[in-house]
Amino acid sequence: MGPRSTPKLRMGILVQLGGVFRLAEVKLQEGETLENALRRFKRKVQQEDIIKEVKRHSYYLKPGEKLRAKQALARKRNRKKSRREVE
Numbered sequence: 001m002g003p004r005s006t007p008k009l010r011m012g013i014l015v016q017l018g019g020v021f022r023l024a025e026v027k028l029q030e031g032e033t034l035e036n037a038l039r040r041f042k043r044k045v046q047q048e049d050i051i052k053e054v055k056r057h058s059y060y061l062k063p064g065e066k067l068r069a070k071q072a073l074a075r076k077r078n079r080k081k082s083r084r085e086v087e
Contacts, residue, residue, distance in 0.1 A: 024044045026041040
């Protein structure tokens with residue numbers, strides 16, 4: 001790096017999910033503020049559902065528990081759907 005070159009900045013998050021690594025990476029563009037780059041990075045992480053995947057894999061659900069949770073979500077969805085049809 002010379003005395004007048006601008007430093008390059010890369011932000012990234014690397015998450016291992018089931019043997020697969022997912023990477024969200026943002027490079028600081030010319031004349032871009034750090035706040036704007038951080039905002040872009042947060043948006044990218046949110047769009048790629050990285051946080052959702054990390055939370056989902058943070059603890060183990062037994063197959064029966066997973067099935068009960070799925071059925072509860074289906075009941076909730078059906079109740080909501082039937083309420084909309086009444087209106």
